Amino acid sequence: MADLRINLAGIESPNPYWLASAPPTNSGYQVQRAFEAGWGGAVWKTLGEPIINTTARFAAVGFNGKKVAGFNNIELITDRPLEVNLKEIYETKKRFPNHAIIASLMVEPNREKWHEIVKRVEDVGVDGLELNFGCPHGMAERGMGAASGQQPDLVEAQTMWVKEAAKTPVIVKLTPNITDITVTARAAVQGGADAISMINTINSLAGVDIDTWNTIPHVAGKGAHGGYCGPAVKPIALNMVAECARNPHINVPISGIGGISAWRDAVEFMLMGAGGVQVCTAAMHHGFSIVEDMIDGLSNYLDEKGISSVQEIIGKSVERYSDWGNLDLNYRIVARINNDVCINCNKCHIACEDTSHQCIDMLTDPNGQKYLEVREDDCVGCNLCSIVCPEDGAIDMIELPQEQPPMTWNERQAVLAGYKDNEREAAK
Amino acid sequence: MSASQEYFEEKEKIDFLFYRGFRVTRVTENLDGAAVEFERTGAAGQEKEVLHLQTADARKYFSSILFHQQRNLTPAE
Ligand SMILES: Cc1cc2nc3c(=O)[nH]c(=O)nc-3n(C[C@H](O)[C@H](O)[C@H](O)COP(=O)(O)O)c2cc1C
Ligand code: SF4
Ligand code: SF4
Numbered sequence: 001m002a003d004l005r006i007n008l009a010g011i012e013s014p015n016p017y018w019l020a021s022a023p024p025t026n027s028g029y030q031v032q033r034a035f036e037a038g039w040g041g042a043v044w045k046t047l048g049e050p051i052i053n054t055t056a057r058f059a060a061v062g063f064n065g066k067k068v069a070g071f072n073n074i075e076l077i078t079d080r081p082l083e084v085n086l087k088e089i090y091e092t093k094k095r096f097p098n099h100a101i102i103a104s105l106m107v108e109p110n111r112e113k114w115h116e117i118v119k120r121v122e123d124v125g126v127d128g129l130e131l132n133f134g135c136p137h138g139m140a141e142r143g144m145g146a147a148s149g150q151q152p153d154l155v156e157a158q159t160m161w162v163k164e165a166a167k168t169p170v171i172v173k174l175t176p177n178i179t180d181i182t183v184t185a186r187a188a189v190q191g192g193a194d195a196i197s198m199i200n201t202i203n204s205l206a207g208v209d210i211d212t213w214n215t216i217p218h219v220a221g222k223g224a225h226g227g228y229c230g231p232a233v234k235p236i237a238l239n240m241v242a243e244c245a246r247n248p249h250i251n252v253p254i255s256g257i258g259g260i261s262a263w264r265d266a267v268e269f270m271l272m273g274a275g276g277v278q279v280c281t282a283a284m285h286h287g288f289s290i291v292e293d294m295i296d297g298l299s300n301y302l303d304e305k306g307i308s309s310v311q312e313i314i315g316k317s318v319e320r321y322s323d324w325g326n327l328d329l330n331y332r333i334v335a336r337i338n339n340d341v342c343i344n345c346n347k348c349h350i351a352c353e354d355t356s357h358q359c360i361d362m363l364t365d366p367n368g369q370k371y372l373e374v375r376e377d378d379c380v381g382c383n384l385c386s387i388v389c390p391e392d393g394a395i396d397m398i399e400l401p402q403e404q405p406p407m408t409w410n411e412r413q414a415v416l417a418g419y420k421d422n423e424r425e426a427a428k
Numbered sequence: 429m430s431a432s433q434e435y436f437e438e439k440e441k442i443d444f445l446f447y448r449g450f451r452v453t454r455v456t457e458n459l460d461g462a463a464v465e466f467e468r469t470g471a472a473g474q475e476k477e478v479l480h481l482q483t484a485d486a487r488k489y490f491s492s493i494l495f496h497q498q499r500n501l502t503p504a505e
Contacts, residue, residue: 329488329492330488330492357431359430375430375432377430377432378430378431378432404488404489404492404493404496405492405496407488407491407492407495407496411495412488412491412492412495415491415494415495415498416455416457416491416494418498419452419453419454419455419494420454420455420456420457
């Protein structure tokens with residue numbers, strides 16, 4: 001069986017699955033049960049000056065029969081006194097010395113306040129710290145969380161203050177509510193972060209009740225924006241992880257978070273550069289026991305591939321992620337319909353005819369049977385027909401032999417520049 | 429006319445000019461596509477032709493040829 005242990009910036013855990021800082025890690029009772037179920041680590045519910053929460057707090061966005069495609073919350077950080085949390089962290093660590101416990105922290109952007117909380121949590125034996133620069137609601141209105149996480153100078157300064165006092169590894173948790181996450185990631189690295197984690201939740205309004213006209217959720221008839229997470233945010237999180245992983249100035253480990261609900265998601269994040277993953281919504285939706293399948297699936301995947309340690313897959317897809325300008329314009333794929341599998345639902349024809357390149361012909365065979373065929377010369381290989389097709393294997397996207405050797409857009413523009421002297425002169 | 433048919437027609441014009449010894453001297457890309465100027469020096473002196481290429485595939489095709497001509501002329505490093 002493959003070795004699932006990870007070491008993220010010096011923080012060791014028996015597997016790459018950590019619970020993210022959120023309701024599942026609110027108390028010692030919960031984290032201990034999670035460790036019993038198999039979770040490798042837990043980032044404790046963010047510690048700071050205890051807050052007061054509202055009811056209601058959560059809302060789900062369903063899609064096509066899936067109850068929780070996305071999840072929205074307006075919950076703040078812990079509402080329990082620091083002393084109580086620290087006592088439970090100490091007890092949990094004593095019972096599970098080989099599991100990772102990371103304390104998530106959030107205080108005002110003030111050096112002394114950071115020094116004070118770092119010292120107090122490290123005294124009870126946490127394995128690392130995670131700075132919550134990402135909570136997008138409530139705390140941000142008080143100048144903390146995403147409000148300070150959106151300003152690179154504040155990210156850098158606060159990371160530096162924490163590093164002045166910290167003895168354990170410091171992870172900076174970044175907000176996705178920013179145009180370019182590599183800017184704040186670089187600020188964290190400049191401040192001395194040992195690792196970064198992403199993403200926290202995305203600003204959102206889950207919905208509006210069209211009968212009562214209230215927001216969803218609402219608190220006595222009023223709403224405020226919340227944070228979005230769950231399966232719907234995975235592509236956004238994965239891109240942010242990948243952008244950081246491929247940036248040469250961001251050379252610290254990454255803890256991947258956002259929409260991870262199965263072992264395959266974890267593998268994708270790790271291939272794209274994450275040294276481990278964190279999970280919140282999936283645990284809230286299905287309970288701690290989902291980690292069993294996540295461990296089995298990952299283990300089988302590694303065994304089947306003949307990989308002895310999960311750490312070997314970290315970053316293996318990063319070099320395959322680039323800028324659009326570096327993609328080969330001469331690479332060609334086309335759709336091919338397998339008529340023995342096709343159920344003649346016509347969805348692909350409608351999609352191509354109405355919204356793509358009108359190249360799926362409806363033909364009649366000698367027996368009078370209707371069938372569909374792609375005119376490959378006109379097919380642009382957009383994938384749309386295979387996306388809408390309900391039958392597995394009815395449409396294959398086939399690679400065609402290249403008529404011209406590879407050429408990227410950047411290469412094209414570089415060569416054409418030599419033929420555009422007149423344009424350059426005109427621009428002078 | 430299908431998109432591929434439009435491309436084949438433009439490609440044929442490009443191939444024919446190259447076949448007759450023309451080379452590209454100037455390319456102007458604008459909102460309507462690419463104006464590609466070809467020249468050759470023949471028995472009749474300097475000859476010039478201009479193709480206004482509209483299809484994406486033809487604009488890709490002629491630039492691929494230029495790119496690979498240039499690449500083949502560049503000595504291996
Ligand atoms: C109800 C709720 C409360 C959360 N509270 C915190 C928190 O206190 N600190 C924090 O850093 N992130 C908090 N988060 C964000 C999660 O840690 C995580 O970054 C986010 O949910 C994305 O992961 P997921 O898609 O697996 O849920 C919270 C998320 C939810 C849903
Ligand atoms: S890949 Fe796109 S263009 Fe080709 S047949 Fe399918 S929908 Fe049409
Ligand atoms: S969408 Fe799939 S099953 Fe339906 S007609 Fe097209 S190929 Fe056949």
